[in-house]
Amino acid sequence: xxxxxxxxxxxxQPGGSLxxxxxxxxxxxxxxxxxxxxxxxxxxxxxxxxxxxSGGSAxxxxxxxxxxxxxxxxxxxxxxxxxxxxxxxxxxxxxxxxDRREWGIAQSRPSNFGFWGQGTQVTVSS
Numbered sequence: 001x002x003x004x005x006x007x008x009x010x011x012x013q014p015g016g017s018l019x020x021x022x023x024x025x026x027x028x029x030x031x032x033x034x035x036x037x038x039x040x041x042x043x044x045x046x047x048x049x050x051x052x053x054s055g056g057s058a059x060x061x062x063x064x065x066x067x068x069x070x071x072x073x074x075x076x077x078x079x080x081x082x083x084x085x086x087x088x089x090x091x092x093x094x095x096x097x098x099d100r101r102e103w104g105i106a107q108s109r110p111s112n113f114g115f116w117g118q119g120t121q122v123t124v125s126s
Contacts, residue, residue, distance in 0.1 A: 002026040002098045002115040009094060009120030012086050016124075020081040022096030022117060033099040033106050034079040035113055036070060038092035038122075045095070049081060050106035053099070059106040086124045093119040 008020040035050035049070035100114035
């Protein structure tokens with residue numbers, strides 16, 4: 001099993017930046033690709049970014065406009081999502097997820113991920 005705990009959310013002013021963290025534990029957590037998604041009530045979960053198991057490659061949603069950067073620190077068993085130039089429409093609950101399989105590539109489909117955190121709320125408002 002893999003356990004995921006997100007942190008780093010909060011209230012941010014428009015134009016600001018934020019770094020979300022996802023601490024993962026479990027014997028195989030370090031060998032799984034990781035992803036970040038977000039969701040607002042009434043809408044489907046939206047893919048933002050994913051990184052492969054080694055941290056050597058990543059993929060991003062086109063809608064991200066280059067404002068999202070995913071990274072992972074394997075020594076700390078933590079995956080990060082850096083968000084810049086925050087906008088009110090970025091307000092959402094942000095989730096990290098771990099691939100169902102080990103040793104995977106970075107993928108964007110929610111169905112590829114079998115383990116999810118509880119989410120961290122990001123609110124962008126002045």
